[in-house]
Amino acid sequence: DTGVSQDPRHKITKRGQNVTFRCDPISEHNRLYWYRQTLGQGPEFLTYFQNEAQLEKSRLLSDRFSAERPKGSFSTLEIQRTEQGDSAMYLCASSDGHRGYTFGSGTRLTVV
Amino acid sequence: SQQGEEDPQALSIQEGENATMNCSYKTSINNLQWYRQNSGRGLVHLILIRSNEREKHSGRLRVTLDTSKKSSSLLITASRAADTASYFCATPGTNAGNMLTFGGGTRLMVKP
Numbered sequence: 001d002t003g004v005s006q007d008p009r010h011k012i013t014k015r016g017q018n019v020t021f022r023c024d025p026i027s028e029h030n031r032l033y034w035y036r037q038t039l040g041q042g043p044e045f046l047t048y049f050q051n052e053a054q055l056e057k058s059r060l061l062s063d064r065f066s067a068e069r070p071k072g073s074f075s076t077l078e079i080q081r082t083e084q085g086d087s088a089m090y091l092c093a094s095s096d097g098h099r100g101y102t103f104g105s106g107t108r109l110t111v112v
Numbered sequence: 113s114q115q116g117e118e119d120p121q122a123l124s125i126q127e128g129e130n131a132t133m134n135c136s137y138k139t140s141i142n143n144l145q146w147y148r149q150n151s152g153r154g155l156v157h158l159i160l161i162r163s164n165e166r167e168k169h170s171g172r173l174r175v176t177l178d179t180s181k182k183s184s185s186l187l188i189t190a191s192r193a194a195d196t197a198s199y200f201c202a203t204p205g206t207n208a209g210n211m212l213t214f215g216g217g218t219r220l221m222v223k224p
Contacts, residue, residue, distance in 0.1 A: 055209055100160050
């Protein structure tokens, strides 16, 4: 296991289109987090899974956003009807709950 | 709003000099973490300091924590050009997921 993987690395989409990102966490980690980061800012929490259960959602996660972790392993984050304000880096992280997070390299979304 | 705030927002030093970054936070914590982010990449966990610890070292990194002042500092000694990155402090919440809240970061540039 080489760490947290995110796919794709970059995504350019037209406004109004739907996009889906994938995150493969470290297999031993039961906790998975999604964050969003805009240029020059720190990451902002979006949602948290413990195994397959989505236990926390930020108010930033509007009804156009949905996340799943169907078997407690990989996770997907979908954004429907994308808007220009959705342009950001979407970061996934996993943790065993005792140490720091391990982050993936992120998916950079550009909505044109 | 973000729990931690780093100071300064940007720092430029010469290779070989020491770099000090500060973080202030608002609520009680049981640990504080520092992360590094190279441009366009995910965050890398550097060090975790628990609330009952005052100082922690890891290689050229030294972290201090003053819970009475709700502040922490990260010192990088003998800096190298490869230390050029953004540095973030993060504190966990009190809910079940202990989601990290990140500050806005300090952008460090080390000139060769």
